[in-house]
Amino acid sequence: xxxxxxxxxxxxxxxxxxxxxxxxxxxxxxxxxxxxxxxxxxxxxxxxxxxxxxxxxxxxxxxxxxxxxxxxxxxxxxxxxxxxxxxxxxxxxxxxxxxxxxxxxxxxxxxxxxxxxxxxxxxxxxxxxxxxxxxxxxxxxxxxxxxxxxxxxxxxxxxxxxxxxxxxxxxxxxxxxxxxxxxxxxxxxxxxxxxxxxxxxxxxxxxxxxxxxxxxxxxxxxxxxxxxxxxxxxxxxxxxxxxxxxxxxxxxxxxxxxxxxxxxxxxxxxxxxxxxxxxxxxxxxxxxxxxxxxxxxxxxxxxxxxxxxxxxxxxxxxxxxxxxxxxxxxxxxxxxxxxxxxxxxxxxxxxxxxxxxxxxxxxxxxxxxxxxxxxxxxxxxxxxxxxxxxxxxxxxxxxxxxxxxxxxxxxxxxxxxxxxxxxxxxxxxxxxxxx
Amino acid sequence: xxxxxxxxxxxxxxxxxxxxxxxxxxxxxxxxxxxxxxxxxxxxxxxxxxxxxxxxxxxxxxxxxxxxxxxxxxxxxxxxxxxxxxxxxxxxxxxxxxxxxxxxxxxxxxxxxxxxxxxxxxxxxxxxxxxxxxxxxxxxxxx
Numbered sequence: 001x002x003x004x005x006x007x008x009x010x011x012x013x014x015x016x017x018x019x020x021x022x023x024x025x026x027x028x029x030x031x032x033x034x035x036x037x038x039x040x041x042x043x044x045x046x047x048x049x050x051x052x053x054x055x056x057x058x059x060x061x062x063x064x065x066x067x068x069x070x071x072x073x074x075x076x077x078x079x080x081x082x083x084x085x086x087x088x089x090x091x092x093x094x095x096x097x098x099x100x101x102x103x104x105x106x107x108x109x110x111x112x113x114x115x116x117x118x119x120x121x122x123x124x125x126x127x128x129x130x131x132x133x134x135x136x137x138x139x140x141x142x143x144x145x146x147x148x149x150x151x152x153x154x155x156x157x158x159x160x161x162x163x164x165x166x167x168x169x170x171x172x173x174x175x176x177x178x179x180x181x182x183x184x185x186x187x188x189x190x191x192x193x194x195x196x197x198x199x200x201x202x203x204x205x206x207x208x209x210x211x212x213x214x215x216x217x218x219x220x221x222x223x224x225x226x227x228x229x230x231x232x233x234x235x236x237x238x239x240x241x242x243x244x245x246x247x248x249x250x251x252x253x254x255x256x257x258x259x260x261x262x263x264x265x266x267x268x269x270x271x272x273x274x275x276x277x278x279x280x281x282x283x284x285x286x287x288x289x290x291x292x293x294x295x296x297x298x299x300x301x302x303x304x305x306x307x308x309x310x311x312x313x314x315x316x317x318x319x320x321x322x323x324x325x326x327x328x329x330x331x332x333x334x335x336x337x338x339x340x341x342x343x344x345x346x347x348x349x350x351x352x353x354x355x356x357x358x359x360x361x362x363x364x365x366x367x368x369x370x371x372x373x374x375x376x377x378x379x380x381x382x383x384x385x386x387x388x389x390x391x392x393x394x395x396x397x398x399x400x401x402x403x404x405x406x407x408x409x410x411x412x413x414x415x416x417x418x419x420x421x422x423x424x425x426x427x428x429x430x431x432x433x434x435x
Numbered sequence: 436x437x438x439x440x441x442x443x444x445x446x447x448x449x450x451x452x453x454x455x456x457x458x459x460x461x462x463x464x465x466x467x468x469x470x471x472x473x474x475x476x477x478x479x480x481x482x483x484x485x486x487x488x489x490x491x492x493x494x495x496x497x498x499x500x501x502x503x504x505x506x507x508x509x510x511x512x513x514x515x516x517x518x519x520x521x522x523x524x525x526x527x528x529x530x531x532x533x534x535x536x537x538x539x540x541x542x543x544x545x546x547x548x549x550x551x552x553x554x555x556x557x558x559x560x561x562x563x564x565x566x567x568x569x570x571x572x573x574x575x576x577x578x
Contacts, residue, residue, distance in 0.1 A: 382444050386479060
């Protein structure tokens with residue numbers, strides 16, 4: 001049992017890492033140019049050919065990809081391998097327009113599992129451990145990502161998926177789970193439930209938790225660590241790049257190490273697209289240099305972040321990213337699900353009699369996100385009976401659930417009661433203070 | 436024969452009733468009957484007023500969601516069993532009451548007025564015909 005899953009890579013000197021990245025980047029650009037007409041057209045538009053990319057120093061010449069490109073190219077436009085070579089898809093929630101469908105070859109799945117294996121090892125995991133995966137399994141990358149890493153490390157894996165909390169705790173106790181993987185808000189909820197069931201952390205063998213897929217604070221970390229008697233590690237990823245494991249935290253808990261041998265990270269100015277030096281706050285951009293099926297080059301994550309280089313006290317040299325400090329678009333992450341205000345607008349516009357004037361109120365109570373959508377009632381929507389108004393609320397609630405993938409409380413409010421600033425209503429009130 | 440009722444959507448927050456009644460007051464509207472139906476988050480204020488059109492205009496101006504509904508204003512004897520007999524009549528005729536409230540108006544002692552909305556106002560009117568007096572909009576205004 002070692003401290004690192006892949007010491008050679010995780011502790012590689014900076015020059016050697018750049019050389020490795022350069023070599024892989026050059027190869028990857030050629031692969032994309034040859035197989036993804038969508039991106040090739042973007043390169044041609046910029047006047048760039050694979051010959052111009054001789055190493056990582058030329059990365060800035062490549063065009064960006066954004067969520068809008070994923071929408072344009074949905075579902076196969078960015079695929080770089082024949083479907084017969086692909087073995088898996090994962091997808092984000094959301095309407096077709098906002099949904100991301102990512103493809104994986106077996107090689108891609110193996111690399112991804114390798115990334116999460118590093119995260120599990122960094123959290124103190126080895127083949128002696130029992131890993132309880134309480135992320136959702138299915139299209140969501142959380143369950144499959146940590147499950148794969150756990151298998152790779154050789155841990156006994158409990159594929160619990162999320163929900164049924166008392167059963168989770170029963171398994172945790174009976175089978176001696178030592179590492180818990182789930183969203184931080186679910187970890188906090190499990191902690192509360194342990195207490196409610198009259199148990200204490202001493203009844204459990206848990207020593208560590210790997211939590212991600214949604215923003216969480218340092219205070220939440222301390223609370224979870226206390227309620228479950230563990231050390232809590234952050235993990236980062238997005239479906240576009242594979243899933244969790246793009247970056248992971250070590251025992252120092254001072255930022256997440258990016259798996260640079262697979263993903264080149266850049267920080268750019270979100271307005272100009274200009275690359276910013278390390279240590280500057282800006283938008284995080286990833287280039288996948290080892291993925292075969294869905295190799296996004298210079299993908300704009302919209303996460304605002306800072307990169308720090310240098311050898312970490314843990315011994316790793318992989319560049320560290322801070323917890324994302326916000327977004328350069330209006331995406332919200334609510335209970336781990338990506339929500340765009342435009343999705344809410346589209347639901348309301350589709351209801352012929354509903355007004356598109358709405359407001360999203362996001363808060364946090366007992367470590368769980370609260371999500372309310374206020375909709376201004378128009379006279380067309382209003383009829384004389386309580387029953388019909390409650391039916392309308394229910395209908396909007398069902399439509400929102402099917403489009404957003406999470407439940408929102410719908411509250412109908414009076415006309416013109418949503419405050420407007422400069423003629424435009426303030427759409428989102430987020431009181432979670434996650435930054 | 437029915438009368439016009441205003442229904443106003445009101446969120447449950449302090450000052451809403453004060454605000455709405457103030458709007459009516461400054462526009463010289465007299466309230467002849469009212470009821471408030473409430474849920475956890477919102478309520479519906481139902482009003483019979485002396486000038487429905489003017490009241491609607493004033494409320495819309497004041498950003499209220501308001502709709503106009505036809506309801507029945509029925510005169511019943513003001514004595515024990517007066518309401519029971521009217522309800523029995525509706526029940527016998529298979530008419531359901533959606534909601535009902537009493538009015539402030541009364542021409543003389545011994546009579547009371549009720550505002551009523553049935554699942555079918557037509558069926559209710561037929562049931563009451565010849566047995567109870569239903570106010571028309573004009574009669575209501577004249578009171």
